[in-house]
Amino acid sequence: MEEKYVPKNVEEKWQKHWETSKSFKVTEDRGKQKYYLLEMFPYPSGRIHMGHVRNYSIGDVVARFKRMKGFNVLHPMGWDAFGMPAENAAIQNRSHPATWTHENIAYMRGQLKKMGLSYDWDRELATCDVEYYAWEQRIFLQMFERGLAYKKTSYVNWCPKCETVLANEQVEDGGCWRCDSSVVQKELEQWFFRITDYAEELLDYTNKLPGWPERVLVMQRNWIGKSYGCEIDFPLDGNTGKIRVYTTRQDTLYGATFMSLAPEHPMALELTTPERRAEVAAFVDKVKKTDKIRRTAEDLEKEGVFTGSYCINPVTNAKMPIYLANFVLLEYGTGAVMAVPTHDQRDFEFAKKYDLPLQVVIQPEGEALDPSTMTSAYIEVGTMVNSGPFDGMRSDEAKEKIAEYLDREGVGTKTVNFRLRDWGISRQRYWGNPIPVIYCDSCGVVPVPEKDLPVVLPMDVAFTGEGGSPLAKIDSFANVECPLCGKPARRETDTMDTFVQSSWYFLRYCCPEFTGGPIDTPRAEYWMSVDQYIGGIEHAVLHLLYARFFTKVLRDLGYVNVDEPFTNLLTQGMVIKDGAKMSKSKGNVVDPNALIDRYGADTARLFSLFAAPPEKDLDWSDQGVDGSYRFINRVWKLVVETLPFIEHAGPVDAATLADNARNLRRMVHKTIRKVTDDLDERFHFNTAIAAVMELVNAIYAFEPKNAPENAAVLREGVESVVLLLSPFVPHVAEELWEAIGHQEGVEAAGWPVWDEAATVDEELLIVIQVNGKLRGKVTVPADATEELVKQAAFADERVQSWLEGKQIRKAIYVPGKLLNIVVG
Template sequence: MELKYIPKDIEQKWQRCWEEAASFAVTEDQDKKKYYLLEMFPYPSGRIHMGHVRNYSIGDVVGRFKKMRGFNVLHPMGWDAFGMPAENAAIQNKSHPAKWTHENIDYMRGQLKKMGLSYDWGRELATCDVAYYRWEQKIFLEMLAKGLAYKKTSFVNWCPKCETVLANEQVEDGACWRCDSEVKQKELDQWFFRITDYAEELLEWTFKLPGWPERVLTMQRNWIGKSIGCEIDFPLEGRSESVKVFTTRQDTVFGATFMSLAPEHPLAQQLTTPDRKAEVDAFIEKVKKTDRIKRTADDFEKEGVFTGSYCINPLTKARMPVYLANFVLTDYGTGAVMAVPTHDQRDFEFARKYSLPLQVVIQPEGESLDTASMQAAFTEVGTLVNSGRFDGLKSDAAKEAIADYLEQEGIGKKTVNFRLRDWGISRQRYWGNPIPVIYCENCGVVPVPEQDLPVRLPMDVEFSGEGGSPLAKLDSFVNCTCPTCGKAARRETDTMDTFVESSWYFMRYCCPDFQDGPLDRKRVDYWMSVDQYIGGIEHAVLHLLYARFFTKVLRDLGYVSCDEPFTNLLTQGMVIKDGAKMSKSKGNVVDPNALIERYGADTARLFSLFAAPPEKDLDWSDQGVDGSFRFINRVWKLVHDRLDLVKNAAAPDLATLTAEERTLRRAVHKTIKKVTEDIEERFHFNTAIASIMELLNTLQPADLQTPQYGAVMKEALETTVLLLAPFVPHVSEELWQRLGNTTPLSRTAWPEYDRDAVVDEEVLVVVQVNGKLRTRITVSAETSMEELEKCALANEKVLPFLEGKQVRKVICVPGKLINIVVA
C-alpha cells in the first residue's frame, strides 16, 4: 500500500469511481427530502479561473454535506453558451462560434471534472444547443400570444462597435459592458418583454425572501423603484393637448414655474417653434450621444433648451415655458417633469442657469425662505405657503388633500409609478436564439407556427468583422414564405438577449431530457425552487431580476407552481491577488491547472475554502496554499501511523472509558458539533476547517497506554475523515477505504455527535472582584452555584481583595464567571 500522499493518483482513481458508479446522479424520490443546489453556470470562455474554483468548491461542500445528511441532492452543471464573445472570437480566430464554443465546453468540462465536483453530469445542457433554445422559442410565442412580448419603436442603448442594443443593466459608466465602447442613444424597432406587468409582485417578494442578502434585495427594490404620487395634466397654450406629468411631490405644484421634457418626448418636436428649431435639433442630437445613466447622475451638468412653447399650471394658471432638459428620461414617469426649482435641486440648478422664476411654496419650521438668497432647493417637509386653499397644511397632509382636489377637478389622479422599464430583448447579432417571427407585407407580424419550430440558427454564415448581424445578410435565412397567406416574407434577424437563456435554465435542469415541451411540470415541481443559489454580487440586478420575472411568467403559463426561483442566495466574494481582483489584464492570474498539477485539487479546494468566509473577498497567498497541502499530508500521515492500532478495534465501551479516553472522545464530538453547525447554519467553512485542524492537534500527540485507546482513536480518525469529506473528497475517500470501510463516503452518513460526550466534566471559571479579574478556578461541571461561591470566596488569590471589606453580593454565571461585589 502506497504510504506517500500522491494527489494525482488518488484524485484520478476516485473521479473514475464516482463516474462509473454515477454517484451523484439523482431522480425524484418522494421518500427523501429534496435539496436543489446550484451555482450560476459559466460562460464557456475556454478556461476556468480561481473565481470558478472558489465558487464551485463552495457549492460542492454544501452538496456533499447535504447528501451525507440524507437529502436527495440535485447539483447540475451547464453552459451559458450564446453571446457576443463567441462572435468576436470567430472573427479573430477565423473559427465558427459553434466550433469555438463547443471546444471550450469540452476543455472546461475536463477542468471541472479534475476538481472532483459532485455534479450530475447527466443533466448537462448548453444554451446554444437547439434542444434547449427550441423550447425558449415556444415560450416566446406563448408570451407573444399573452401580450407579454411585443415590439415598439424606442430609444435604446446602442453600442457602435458591437452594433447591438444593450439593456440598461449592460451599460456600465456610460460604456458597453463587453467592449467598453461609449454607448449612444438610437431609435430602433425592438422586441420587449413586459416585465413591468410584474413590477408590484417582484417588489412584494423582496420582502418575503429572508434567505437573500439584504444588500441584493435593496438593489432590486431600488431598481424596481416604486413611487406613489399623482399624474397631473398641464394644458398647452394654444393647443388642445396637455402635458401629463408624474410627481411624488404634488404638495409643491403651486411652485411649478416651468416644464421640463425629455428630448425624446413625442411632443418635443411638435412644440418647437420655427425660430427655435435649429437650437432644439442640435440639443437633441447632443443628448442622443450621452449615456442615459450618466444623464441622471447628481453631478452631471444640467442643460436644456427652450422650445418656444408654453403650458399652463392648472392650479395657479401661470404661464410656464416648456424646456427640453438632458436629465429627464422619456421612460421614467411620463417623460415630463413639472419643474419646482425651490424644492427640487435639479430644477434649482436648471432655473439658476437659465434665469427662470422661483416660487417658495414649502416653508421649514421656524424659518422663512427667500428666493433671492436661496443657495439650494429646500427638499424636506414643511408647511405650505403661497398655495391657495392649502396654505398652512403640513406637506404630508397637503399631498392627500391636493391629490383629492386634482381628482375632483378632473385635472389629475393618484397613481403609482415604477422606475423599472420593460426588458428590451432584441440583439443585432448572430450567436443568439433567433426570435421566431416572420414579417409579411400582407399579414404584418406573423408568429412562426409551433409545428415549424425550432427556427434553427444557420451554420453557413460569414463573419466580416464589420459588426452587425450576419443573419441579415444571409438570404437563405431571411427569405421565407408567410405561413398565413403563402406569399414571400422575411424572417426576424434579431436574436434574443442572452439573459433570456439564463432566466430559466435552472428549471430545464430538472427535466433536460423532456421532449414534449419546455418543462415537465411534475419533475420541476418536485425540485423547484432552488434551495441554495450561489453566484457573484454583480448579478444582483442583471440576472436575478430577470430570472424572478421569468419564473412568474412560466408559473402563469402553467409550467411551474413556484413563485420564486431561488429560496436562498449566497453572493461569494472575489479572489484578490496583489491588492486587485484576479484578471488577465492585471497580470495576477493563478492558473488552476498548474495549481492542481502541483498540489492536487483537494489542496486547491481546501485553500479557497479556508482562507476566508464565502461572502468575503479571498486574498491569494502562496503560503496559504502550501499550508493547506501540509495539513492534508498531516492527516494522511496520522491515519497511516495509527492503522495497525485501529485496524481490528471495536466500538468503544462508553461505560468503561478512562478519564483520558473520555477527554479525547469529547474533543472528537465537540468537533462534530462545531463543524456541523458551521456548515449547516452559517456556511462558515473556514472556521469548520479550523476546528478540524484543532482536533488534529489534539489527536497527534495522544498516544495513551489505556485499554480502549485503539477503539477511541479509530472513532476519532474515522470522524476526522468524515468531517473532511465535503472539503477534500478525494483524499477522504482514500483514507476512508484504507481504514477498512467498504461503503464509499459518497454513500456514507454524516456523523452525529453524542450529546453526553460534549458536556465538559470540568469547567474553567473566571473569578472577579468588583468586575476585575483576580483568578481562574477549575471545578466540576456539576458544581452547584452555592459550592462555586464558597470556592471563590475561599480562594487564596481572592482573599487579599476581600480583607476588611463587606461582601455585598455575589453574581454567578454558571460554568463561566463569578463576580464578588464588595463595599
C-alpha cells in the same frame, strides 16, 4: 496505503471512480427529501478562474454534506453559451462561434472535473444547443399569444459601427465595449417582454424571501421602484394640447416654475418653435450620445435648451417655459418633469444655470427661506406657504389634500408608478436564439407555426466584423414564405438577449432530456424550487429579477407550480489579490490549473473555503495555500501513523475509558456537533474547518496511541476527522476512508452523529471577575452549585489579593460561565 500524500494519484483515482460509477447521478425519489443545490452556470470563456473555484467549492461542500445527511441532492452544471464574446472571437479568429464555444466547454468541463465537483453530468446542458433553445422559442410564442411578448419602437443604446443594440453594461465611458465607437441613442423597433405586468407581484414577493440577503432584496425593490403620486396635466399656452407629468411631490405643485422634458419625448420637436429648432436639434443629438446611466448620476452637469414654448401651471395659472433637460429620462414616469427648483436639487442646479424663477412653497419650522439667498433646494418636510388653500399645513399632510383637490378639479389623479420598464430582448447578433416570427406585407407579424419549430441558426455564416446581424445577410434564412398566405415574407433576424436563456435553465435541469415540452411538470414539481442558489452579487438585479419573472410566467402557462425559483440565495465574495479583484488587466491572476498541478484540487478547495466566510471577499495568500496543503499532509500522516493501532478496533465502551480517552472522546463529539451546526444552512465553513484542525491537534497530542484500550476511541476520532473533512477535501477523504478499511465510500457512511451525553463536561472553568474585571479562573465539577463556585473563588489566592481590605457588596453568578464579585 502510500506513506506520502501524492495529490495527482489520489485525485485521478477517485475522479475516475466517480465518473465510471456515476456516483452523483440522481433521479426523483419521493421517498426521500429532495435538495436542489445550484451555482450560477458559467459562460464558456475558455478557462475557469479562482472565482469559479471558490463559487463551485462552496456549492460542492453543501451538496456533499446534504447527501451524507440523507437528502436526494440535485447538483447540475451547464453552460450559458450564447453571447457576444463568441461572435467577437469568430471575427478575430475567422472561426465559427459554435466551434469556439464547444471547444471552450470541453476544456472547462475538464477543469471542473479536475476539481472533484459532485455534479450529475448526465444533466449537463448548453443554451446554444438546439435541444435547449428550441423550447425557448415555444415559450416565446406562448408569451406572444398572451401579449407578454410584443414589439414597439424604443430608444436603445446603438453602436453605429457594430450596427447592434448594446445593453447598459456594454456601454463603457460612452463607447462600445467591442470597438470603442461612440454609442448613440437610436429609435428602433424592438421586441419586449411585459415584465411590468408582474411588477406588483415581483415587489410583493421580496417580502416573502427570508433566505435572501437583505441587500439583494433592497436592490430589487429599488429597481422595481414603486412610488405613489399624481399624474397632473399642464395645458399648453396658446395650444389645445397638454403635457402630463407624474410626480410624488404634488405638495410642491404651487412652486413649479418651468417644465423639463426628456430630449426623446415625442412632443420635444413638436413644441420647438422655428427659431429654436437648430439649437434644440443639436442638443437632442448630443444627449443621444450620452449613456443613460450617466444621465442619472448626481454629479452630471445639468444641461438643457429652451423649446420656445410654454405651458400653464394648473393651480397658479403661471406661464412655465418648457425646456429639454439631459437628466430627464423618457423611461421614468411620463418623460416630463414639473420643475420645482426650491424643493428639488436637480431642478435647483438647472434653474441657477439658466436663470429661471424660484418660488418657495415649503418652509422649515421657524425659518423663512429666501429664494435669492438659497444655496441648495429644501427637500425636507415643512410648513406649506404660497400654496393657496393649503397654506399652514404640514407638507406631508398636504400631499393627500392636494391629490384630492386635483382629482376634484379634473386636472390630476392619484396613481402608482413603477420605475421598472419592460424588458427589451432584441439583439442584432448571430450567436443567440432566433426570435421565431415572420413579417408579411399582407399578414403582418406571423408567429412561426409550431410544426416549423425550431428556427435553427444556420451554420454557413461569414463573420466580417462589418456590423449588423449576419443573419440578415443570409437569404436562405431571412427570405421565407408567409405561413398564412404563401407570399414572400422575411424572417426576424434579431436574436434574444442572453438573459433569456439564463432565466429558466434551472427548470430544464429538472428534465434535460425531456422531448415532450420545455419542462416535464411532474419532475419539476418534485425538484423546484431551488433550495440553495449561489452566485455573485453582480447578478443581484437583472438575472435574478428576470429569473423570478420567467418562473411566474411559466407558472401561469401551466408548466410549474411554484411562485419563486430560489428559496435561499448566497452571494459569495470576490477573490482579491494585491488589494484588487483578480483580473488579467491587473496582472494578479492565479491560474487554477497551476495551483491544482502543484498542490492538488483538495488544497485549492480547502484554502478557498477556509480563508474567509463565503459571503466575504477572500484575500489571496500564498502562505494560506501552503498552510492548507500542510494540513492535508498532516491528516494523511495521522492516518498512516495510527492505522496499525486502529484498523481492528471495535466500538467504544464509554464506561471503561480512562480520563484522557474520555476527554478526547468529548472533544470528538463536540467537534461533530460544531461542524454540523456550522454547515447546516449557516455555511460557516471557515470555523468548521478550524474546529477539525483543533481536533487533529488533540489526536496528535493523545497518548499513548498504541495502548489497546485506547484503540476504539482513537479510531472514532480519526474516522470522525475524515468524515467531517470529506465535503471539503473529498479525494483525500475517500482515500483515507478506504485505507481505514471501509468498502463503501464516505457518502454511504453518512454524516457522523454526536452523542449528546459524550459532550457533557465533567469540569467547568469559571471566570472570576472583581468589579467586572478578570481577576482569576477556577475549575469546579460540572454539577457544582453556586455556593460551591463562590467557595472556590474566595479560596483562590489571586482573587483574595483583589478582595483584601474591601467590602463585598454582592456576587453575581452566571451559571457555568462566570462569577462577578462587586466590592466597595
